[in-house]
Amino acid sequence: MYKNFSFNILQQSKNLKTNERLGKIVTPHGEIQTPAFIFCGTKASVKGISPYQLKETNTQIILSNTYHLFSYPGSAYIKARGGLHKFSGWNGPMFTDSGGFQIFSLGHGSVADEIKGRRSGISTLAKIDEEGATFKSYWDGSVQLLTPEKSIEVQHELGADLIVSFDECTPYHIDKKYTEKSMERSHRWEKRSLNEFIKRNNGTQALYGIVQGGIYPDFRKRSAEFVSSHPFFATAIGGTLGSTKEQMYEVVEMAMNGLDIRRPIHLLGIGGISDIFRGVKLGIDTFDCVHPTRIARHGGALVKAAYRDHNLREHINLKKAEYRNDDNPIEIDCDCPTCAIFSRAYLHYLLKAKELLALQAIAIHNIRFMNKLMEEIRRGIADGNLTEVESKWC
């Protein structure tokens, strides 16, 4: 079924306590060395960054979103332009998310708050029933229906290499009973996604199943077993991962429990530096997250441990006054195009002056930073010194 795709585990952890592994995902548009980070280019564009800049920073793969492109400009339109790769100018491996997550962002406020458990109450703008999710388009307010079949159809027309089953992404503030019902509905939706995928399969795409189950060990295990027992190419871990970092690692571990580890395993929506190390050690192969590119647009430049300020955050905020007279690059040992020519002072000035270049320049640093991080993680696994690599980055 996935004849043009493969996943090879090149090396397993040498450490008995951890499960990191080195792998290679082969797609029709190229290979992905894992562990890898997938950058979010939600609306067929990594905000502010061109495909040649992504290449220049050694980006392996990017992601676009079914929900956004479905609402505008529509998958038929993109298909008519030759598909997502041709349309966007990115000819490397591509991933599309199914739109399941967005269904929870359609109410007011932030999706993240909902999923991460920082805000209680369930979004109301999306109506979910067995058929699918009805919601108001973010683009023009029109009422739209996304079903598993429709999501797969849209993803098929978009033409990304790696596509994802349509699921219901359960929030944190929800009781166990609803979580279970929701998980079971996700499983039914995933089966429908798989059926639709098989119907349309022409060898150019591979399908992910998604593990749901909230914060409950029994559900996560059941969901993992469900996904593993169906012929998905790979697995993504989704849904709420709890409200604290520790809980997140626990939930990932729960999900890993029942998974077929011969398949690639993706952790949806996670991209903190320490989170990635934890995830990798739990056996995660790929991550995606808006964080590196989003914080860049807010003035945040990712930095390794040696460059952290007193807050010990994983980034420095270049808008802060303390960088006004700082003539150093973001990181003196960084090999990115931004650090090659721009000082913190200049980036600080550009941010204050509201020059667009700042957002792009910092994003390029963050992208290269993440790619370099993953390169060093891979080398660390190969050399058996991941812990040393971690101490440099965290």
Added chain:
RNA sequence: GGAGGGGUGGCCGAGCGGUCAAUGGCAGCAGACUGUAAAUCUGCCGACGGAAGUCUACGAAAGUUCGAAUCUUUCCCCCUCCA
């Protein structure tokens, strides 16, 4: 010389007798951001204080009033129009 309009916190700009240390916006300072409705959002932003609070404030001075950024008088500046 004549007629009119103004002077408010770093800037712009509301308020036009009490609920005004004074709406907004900008700038400034800080925080958040993890399957992107995000070049976004939140908080602080006269001085001193941790806070309660105290003090100094709406061009200047003098009045009216229980009470004035708001009313009166004089003065000082600015702008527009007519000569």
